[in-house]
Amino acid sequence: MRFSIVAAAALLMAGAAVSPAQERRPDHPGPDSTLPRAAAREVARLYAEPHGLRGHGRTEIRAADVVEGHASVIDGPLLVAGRVNGRVLAINADVILQAGARIDGDLLIVGGDVEGLATAVVTGEIRVYREPLRFSREGERLIIEEVAREGDDDSWWRRWERRRESPGRSRLVIASAGTYNRVEGLPVHVGPSLRMVRGSTRLRADAFAVFRTGSSFRSDSNDVGHHLALEARHGSTTGLRAGIQGFNRVAAVESWQLSALEYGMSAFLFRRDYLDLYGRHGGEGYLGVFDDRIGDATISYSHERWSPRSSENPWSLFRRGAGWRENPALDRGRFHVLTGRARIDTRNDNERPWAGWYVQADVEQGAGDIDVAGVSSPETRGSAAGRANYTRGFLDARSYNRVGPAAQLNFRLVAGGWLGGDPLPLQRRLSVSGPGALPGFDFRTPIEAGADPGTCAVGGAVPGRPALCDRIALAQVEYRGDLRFDVLGGADWRRDDMYFRNDAMWVVFADAGRGWLVGDGADRRMHYGPGDFPALSTFRTDMGIGLDFGTFGVFAVKAISDGDEPVNFLFRLRHRF
Known part of the structure; x- marks a missing residue:
């Protein structure tokens, strides 16, 4: 049994998982906002539309209540036990959905969070922005403060x-x-x-x-x-x-x-x-x-x-x-580098997304001279010093999918490496090793002989155990479900002025990945042709389970492809991806 500690003082932050809600003033919501401008302007436009209910401060829609039209609340919380025949807009407010609540429309929250999705019905889109909105009011209009x-x-x-x-x-x-x-x-x-x-x-x-x-x-x-x-x-x-x-x-x-x-x-x-x-x-x-x-x-x-x-x-x-x-002792040299980068981000929340895509991709063309070659394993590349012209690409694609009121199925694909030209400089090599990639395996575990599909070292470990792979591929999948605490034994605690918010989720996940070298070599387990892809049976795999409390997570992970590896435990201060 081993511990892989990635985070700092994670247990000290456990209190954030279940904490009293904080009251907010609508015109002074607190820290500097990073709410997307497009979202802020959308909130102002939606708030100006005709409404069936406008609330300020703590607002409750009881079980027998039916709101005909849109409902908006500033500086809540908003407690919903009844029905809203329209959109719900919460501004610098949390939304608490009680069992049987129904919203026939979209749910949009800025500067807050939502709880109770597992026992309520929301027929439209759910979007949650944790960043608060800065604004002033003129009657039923919101004037957005540009920050x-x-x-x-x-x-x-x-x-x-x-x-x-x-x-x-x-x-x-x-x-x-x-x-x-x-x-x-x-x-x-x-x-x-x-x-x-x-x-x-x-x-x-x-x-x-x-x-x-x-x-x-x-x-x-x-x-x-x-x-x-x-x-x-x-x-x-x-x-x-x-x-x-x-x-x-x-x-x-x-x-x-x-x-x-x-x-x-x-x-x-x-x-x-x-x-x-x-x-x-x-x-x-x-x-x-x-x-x-x-x-x-x-x-x-x-x-x-x-x-x-x-x-x-x-x-x-x-x-x-x-x-x-x-x-590691890497290459010394001079390079001209031409790079194209693109980023697509349609996530509903940057920190804890429920839906959307996040894709980063880049292609790099480098041309230059390696004056002094760094240290690598013998089969990683040939004579390294001299002229080097290379092309390299990298892709990190993530998909977040809400499959239930409080459940997610998320996917991630990472692929990158050599696309053409001379062998890559050591500064442009890659690896698939460690708590962020394959946490079931120790970070760059030294090898005495043979080949390492995590770092692509062949024939033994290199000082510092650097990343040496020409190409890598990694796939990650996780299922996240709501972890509920009934701390008051079923009492109707949400009706109190002070309520508790539960951010905890349980997570089940699996990872599969490896790296490889491009070109001829004595060890066929590590060398593949430019157009070849390793068999999936050669990939390292692991599976794990854990608890994510919003501010930190605790996980246990077991290597599957190598049964001799013990269980690893780790803390994370962010979602896995």
Whole structure:
């Protein structure tokens, strides 16, 4: 029996699974909103339509009540035991559906959650946005407050900043520049940031130094990076964006398996770094289109210098006597890289989706020179130093499907790797190993001999156990059901002013995946032709079960394809996918 700990202090957050609802003021809903603009405008439009019921604060539709027409509630909660012959709109409010409740129409919630779907009927579409809506009221009209939205680096857990007192557009930023890791410690952006808005056009300029707590402050080191960026964006919900940037940063070879929070907390707390890292220094220009409702597409061109980075010895909360996994010695070289990226996102909720698709895809054409080849297993590639022209692709497609009032069947397919040209540089290789891919198998378990379908090492382990696969394929499926707690023995507790919300779900899942090498080789278990696909019987498989409490999950996983592997237990701070 083994424990694979991916999260940080997960048990301390268990109280969030069943917690008292928080009252919200309609005009001051709390933290900065990241609600999609299209959703905010839809709410304002729907609220202005004729209604059979408008409520403010705690509102109840009793079992004998029938609402003819639409029902809207601001700053609820809304408790429904009766029937609504129309749409239900909850703004900065939770919706509690009691047994026998019926909504003959859509259910749209912003700034709240829904409970009781298992014992109620909703004939229309259900959409839940957890982000609150910022607005003011003029009679029966909502005036939406436009809130400037930043990129992912403005998340609450990654940013502290000091703004100027004037309402100007400049500010001093002190923010995390990435996840905590064994090469940098914590990378930190420090520098000015400028924002300018003219109508529907926004200009952003950043000039950051990147300090690394693991190496920048030593007397024998001047390891300071930089991030210089200029971007123009035209359009509100749809439009164009273009920009240029110069960078000197530490990048991950692959980061698709876990969330950034989980990567960083695993390293900071438990000295377990699941990333392979390398230095990336250069400049890039890009042009893209976006539609906040469905996704975006970008094409970029960059000139970069890649270099290996060695492990430092940053501090960790636990296991300080254990050594860090050695960071693999990757290639040193210079490359021109042309990349096309596309993203489609139709999920109803970014954090806990019930329906929709999320698809990320990219194709990369690289041309350059490898000056010093990194360390790899003998059969991974031939003579590596010299000219390298390659084409690589990557796809991550996820489908979320509501199959019952409180049940989901979700699917994920990940595939990527070499598409043509010379063998891939080590910085562009892939793997299928670890808690985010095949959690039934230990992360990059060393092998004494033979072939490893997780990392594609042939003939023995390589220092640092890097990702060496030319291609990978991974399929994941999960069924999620509502886990209910009857803490009051069947009493009609929802009628009280203080009620409890249960976010827990049970999850059953299965995974199948492997990597392989393209081309000739002595070990036919690992080498396949450019047009060949490994037999499904050669894939690693596992199955698991667990509890997802919304803020964290606890899972037990057993390898199926290798019966000798013991059960693994793990915590997650995000949904599996």
